[in-house]
Amino acid sequence: MVQAAVWTDGADGSAGCRVTIAIGSEAGDLGERPAQRDGEADTALARRAAAGDARAFETLYRRHVDRVYGLCVRLVDGDRAKAEQYAQDAFVRAWEKIGSFRGESQFSTWLHRLTVNVVLGEYRLLKRWVTFDDAVGDAEVEPAMAEHPQQRAGDRLDLERALARLPKAARTVLILHDIEGYRHDEIAAIGGIAVGTSKAHLHRARKLLKEWLT
DSSP states (O other), X not given: OEEEEEEEOOTTSOOOEEEEEEESTTGGGGOOOOSSOOHHHHHHHHHHHHTTOHHHHHHHHHHHHHHHHHXXXXXXXXXXXXXXXXXXXXXXXXXXXXXGOOSSSOHHHHHHHHHHHHHHHHHTHHHHHOOHHHHSSOOOOOGGGOOOTTOOGGGSOOHHHHHHHSXXXXXXXXXXXXXXXXXXXXXXXXXXXXXXXHHXXXXXXXXXXXXXXX
């Protein structure tokens, strides 16, 4: 588990306060995650946090930390150490930006978009991985994936291994679209790519997964 006490300025520029962030396998010790998130309650908590209420923000953290951490794990190819750091960074950024949350969407949606921007902005993943050349056709995949169609069932890749083997751009778009529910125009805006490029990567990812898992 990673735990850090962060002193940061309030969202309205007021005096800073201490926000404790703990990420990792023991994060659940901070309190049980509610079985059903209440969007209205999140909005009320976010408004209190924007006014400098650190306890309200800690409650938001407890409600959303597991999914944010899980998203980070997927975006960094299962590297849990990096995921812990990025999840911590995402919540620190959320505290700093909480005043920009207007309640026009669910708080969870706002937080997950912020998390994606933290991870992809730091990694510069889509900028580095996604090109129009890469989107055209199916480029070569790793040699380890060129397995015989008649391979024994026991040797077939499971979903997690198959996802890890996908080309990085295709995997990132697949995660954002099929797992996190982003639309192609949203993925394009995050990555600075064309909507058609996003669609091409999703098509490629689905095609490869179908080949490897059936």
